[in-house]
Amino acid sequence: xxxxxxxxxxxxxxxxxxxxxxxxxxxxxxxxxxxxxxxxxxxxxxxxxxxxxxxxxxxxxxxxxxxxxxxxxxxxxxxxxxxxxxxxxxxxxxxxxxxxxxxxxxxxxxxxxxxxxxxxxxxxxxxxxxxxxxxxxxxxx
Amino acid sequence: xxxxxxxxxxxxxxxxxxxxxxxxxxxxxxxxxxxxxxxxxxxxxxxxxxxxxxxxxxxxxxxxxxxxxxxxxxxxxxxxxxxxxxxxxxxxxxxxxxxxxxxxxxxxxxxxxxxxxxxxxxxxxxxxxxxxxxxxxxxxx
Amino acid sequence: xxxxxxxxxxxxxxxxxxxxxxxxxxxxxxxxxxxxxxxxxxxxxxxxxxxxxxxxxxxxxxxxxxxxxxxxxxxxxxxxxxxxxxxxxxxxxxxxxxxxxxxxxxxxxxxxxxxxxxxxxxxxxxxxxxxxxxxxxxxxx
Numbered sequence: 450x451x452x453x454x455x456x457x458x459x460x461x462x463x464x465x466x467x468x469x470x471x472x473x474x475x476x477x478x479x480x481x482x483x484x485x486x487x488x489x490x491x492x493x494x495x496x497x498x499x500x501x502x503x504x505x506x507x508x509x510x511x512x513x514x515x516x517x518x519x520x521x522x523x524x525x526x527x528x529x530x531x532x533x534x535x536x537x538x539x540x541x542x543x544x545x546x547x548x549x550x551x552x553x554x555x556x557x558x559x560x561x562x563x564x565x566x567x568x569x570x571x572x573x574x575x576x577x578x579x580x581x582x583x584x585x586x587x588x589x590x
Numbered sequence: 591x592x593x594x595x596x597x598x599x600x601x602x603x604x605x606x607x608x609x610x611x612x613x614x615x616x617x618x619x620x621x622x623x624x625x626x627x628x629x630x631x632x633x634x635x636x637x638x639x640x641x642x643x644x645x646x647x648x649x650x651x652x653x654x655x656x657x658x659x660x661x662x663x664x665x666x667x668x669x670x671x672x673x674x675x676x677x678x679x680x681x682x683x684x685x686x687x688x689x690x691x692x693x694x695x696x697x698x699x700x701x702x703x704x705x706x707x708x709x710x711x712x713x714x715x716x717x718x719x720x721x722x723x724x725x726x727x728x729x730x731x
Numbered sequence: 732x733x734x735x736x737x738x739x740x741x742x743x744x745x746x747x748x749x750x751x752x753x754x755x756x757x758x759x760x761x762x763x764x765x766x767x768x769x770x771x772x773x774x775x776x777x778x779x780x781x782x783x784x785x786x787x788x789x790x791x792x793x794x795x796x797x798x799x800x801x802x803x804x805x806x807x808x809x810x811x812x813x814x815x816x817x818x819x820x821x822x823x824x825x826x827x828x829x830x831x832x833x834x835x836x837x838x839x840x841x842x843x844x845x846x847x848x849x850x851x852x853x854x855x856x857x858x859x860x861x862x863x864x865x866x867x868x869x870x871x872x
């Protein structure tokens with residue numbers, strides 16, 4: 450049985466959705482000896498999120514950012530948590546909507562993603578520091 | 591220890607929310623010998639989603655579809671990813687909002703769903719082909 | 732290997748978002764001997780949800796409740812599932828949006844939450860009874 454846990458440190462990203470599959474492969478647990486398993490990714494933050502979506506056309510990322518900004522606007526009149534700036538409370542709501550963790554199946558030493566799937570960081574703050582992901586691999590040889 | 595992975599192939603569905611619990615039970619890993627475990631379901635697509643919700647009144651499924659169409663409209667003026675049709679970019683956004691994977695606890699050989707819970711496919715394209723789910727069961731006898 | 736499953740019974744909560752990390756620690760599986768693992772939490776209900784978010788400023792919880800009530804309003808003209816009261820169909824939609832389960836990594840006998848992260852129940856009904864969570868711990872000593 451495999452149980453391995455690693456901390457992945459992402460560099461700072463600007464607000465928006467960013468492909469991070471490569472960071473997960475380079476810093477996360479080594480998948481190649483895992484025949485069947487699951488990789489769990491957990492973002493230790495409350496104003497960013499993890500998502501899986503199309504990684505072919507970069508316009509998808511831009512449209513996601515634009516749509517979430519309409520659906521969760523800044524400066525809504527009913528926000529009471531405003532001291533950390535107008536981008537902060539929308540960031541918390543986006544994090545709850547999208548979620549801060551993902552579980553990806555492992556098959557024959559690789560993530561069993563569909564053809565068009567990639568892993569995104571949703572960075573919802575304007576000026577965030579780097580983000581941390583706890584990556585836990587379990588499975589069998 | 592149990593580690594088993596199967597590919598579930600769903601037939602094509604029209605746009606909307608559809609109960610798929612029976613497909614998971616018939617094509618997925620055999621649960622009956624698993625005393626305690628987890629079943630992970632991973633949809634390998636970026637324009638559909640997996641959700642758990644009420645499976646008693648079919649009106650719930652219709653209302654979900656109608657509400658998501660209001661919350662994530664077609665033809666928003668800020669969409670740049672438009673070449674695959676007006677239903678495509680909303681489908682990607684709905685997939686990010688609802689998510690493409692689920693984890694369900696297994697107790698005494700069965701999914702430990704609540705009384706009213708069923709598993710749905712959210713099909714967000716107008717004319718999609720069948721969808722694939724990677725189902726991974728782990729647990730103990 | 733550790734495989735342990737417990738039922739957590741939450742007391743009734745009023746509509747809104749409520750920190751429940753303490754209930755999980757007191758009623759859930761004992762984490763202290765788990766060096767590396769995952770804790771899976773599964774809410775057996777279709778009109779409430781589980782989320783991770785900031786647990787420092789209570790205003791965040793109020794803002795979440797207020798925003799979700801705007802994004803998923805009561806009495807939308809297209810709701811057909813209305814017999815259980817105006818709060819019921821929005822509750823189902825919120826449950827699909829936020830999700831009814833969470834997976835949290837375990838490191839050295841503790842949940843590896845970020846500094847500001849706590850676990851919330853999103854109670855979306857006006858007058859709900861207590862809610863049940865199936866908590867499954869797996870990992871290695």
